[in-house]
Amino acid sequence: MAAPGGGVEAEEDAPGLVLGRLEEEARRRQERLRALRQRTLQNKDSGECENKRPREDDEEEAVKHKELKLRNYDPEDEELKKRKMPPAKPASVEDKVKDQLEAAKPEPIIEEVDLANLAPRKPDWDLKRDVAKKLEKLEKRTQRAIAELIRERLKGQEEELASAVGSAKQEGSDSD
16 A cells, blocks of 8 residues: 555554664674774784783782781681781670670760740741741831831920920910
8 A cells, every 4th residue: 555655555564674774783883892802802812902901010019008907817828828817816705795784874864854845836827937937027016116106296295395384384375
């Protein structure tokens, strides 16, 4: 069932093309790996790896720094017997156990108990805690407003006093 333009055939060939590409890439990888193996074998045969190895003087210095210590192996050679370590004695565990037991003993906590902490909290304690910051701001504003009202009353009283004093002077001058 070929459609005009080859639509169906292209759909059938598409999975084959993808598999073909993947197989081709796999072959390329295999060829690269073979070439890499051949190069490494050639380098070993030609002696390039010997250049990378440390010189004999360096090896002797490294051997001097790394002294062989035989702990579990019982050698038969006399030279190796000199390097054998004396058997280790187990450390005394009693002191460590005593220290741990002393550290594990609970200290009396009854002296530190505060009765205020034992009392149950009121059901709205968390609401009060959350609103406390907002209330501080409102308290400051309230104090300012109260101060302004007091100032206004004092100004009003001063004016009333001044008018009362003025009227008293006028009444006093009329009677004379």
